[in-house]
Amino acid sequence: MLAETICSAVSAAGLGIAAVTAYRKRFLTATRIAAYSLVPVGLVLTGVVKWLSDIAFKPSVWLGFGVLGLAWLLFMITRAIERRGGGSRKERRAAARAAQGEAVAPAASAPSLGAGSSPDTARPRRKPEKQSGSAGAGEDFSDIEAILKKHGI
Known part of the structure; x- marks a missing residue:
């Protein structure tokens, strides 16, 4: 009951201010003030004010x-800790094992591996390249793979 009375008083005051503003020939501003002053009455008539006051005065709602x-x-x-890489040791070890696992396409990473790699990928077999397209297409992919490996992807 108190909330409805307060809303009605606010609306009446707003309509009074709108009337004074319209008297000063500022009709656009007066219309805007009248629109804002009708909002509390509309909320009272729709029951929103009663619902909000019921919520605001119950301790269980605040709890x-x-x-x-x-x-x-x-x-x-937890999100902040994960972003900084501070997950548990178990999670980090599992991620490291997954990163060391076999690639889906082992031959795809062969050009980016150097002399210190395993014997089967140390000397990749070279296929004769066609000169019609870009000659350095394999080099482009090795650069991309190196970037991805640097970021752990």
């Missing part, structure tokens, strides 16, 4: 908002 805030905070903390 729920607190729990949601705590959950959000925990999610953000």
Whole structure:
């Protein structure tokens, strides 16, 4: 009941200010003020004010908002830790093992490997290249692969 009375008083005051503004021949501004002043009455008539006041004065609702805030905070903390690479040792070891595993296409990384690689990929077999296209197409891919490996992809 108190919230409805306050909203009605705010609307009445806003309409009064709109009337004074219109008297000063600032009709566009007066119309805008009148529109804003009718919003509280509209909220009262639709029942939004009653619903909000019921929520605002219940401690259990505020406790729920607190729990949601705590959950959000925990999610953000774990995300920040993951981004800095501070996951558990077990997760880092598993990621390292997965990175050392066999590639899907082992021959694809052969041009980027140097002399210190395994014997079967130390000397990649060269196929005769056709001179019609770009001669350095394999070199382009090796640069891309080196960049991807640098970033752990």
